Amino acid sequence: MNDIRAAAVQFNHVPGDKEENLDTIRRFIDQAALQGIQLIVFPEMCITGYWHVRKLSREQVNDLAESVPGGESTRKLLAWSAQNNMTIGAGLIERGDDGQLYNSYVVAMPNGQHACHRKLHCFISEHMASGNQYTVFDTPHGCRMGVLICYDNNIGENVRITALNGAEILLAPHQTGGCNSPSPGCMGTIDPKLW
8 A cells, every 4th residue: 555645624514504614625625735635534524514414304404415426515526636636535415316315425536536435324314314335445546445434433343344345544534523513522521530
């Protein structure tokens, strides 16, 4: 496997404001390009927002959703990827060809290709379906990557199967925690003695 210069970004998304969130993503991509980053990874559902989705109706979730790769967000990620010779991963709500809504993660590559992983264990909204496939793909950087979103990584067999399918790098985006967000506080108080 070739060496790859990577960056992970955590930011507070604006609930439901895809344009603002894409502007934030673009600013981080511009900074990363100046540092020679080849792979930049953003959080789960950072384009659409995450926590507010659990309170939305199906129609409201559908209004946030986009097709992949035909949707505007994926097209922007692919364009920025090509402009910066950088692989870019970001999460959104996907409207599948099957009519289902998914918590998905798009990986845009500078050669014009993309990969899309649908979260296997989706709990954020009753209106969203869980995916049913593992995602492993070749990159123009000379390595194979896999994607598992947030809770997918809590099931050891998911990680094992992704590795057995040839993933050398595992992208493991999670919803943003540690910023000014309900997480990790929503999980309850964590006793510092357990760290």
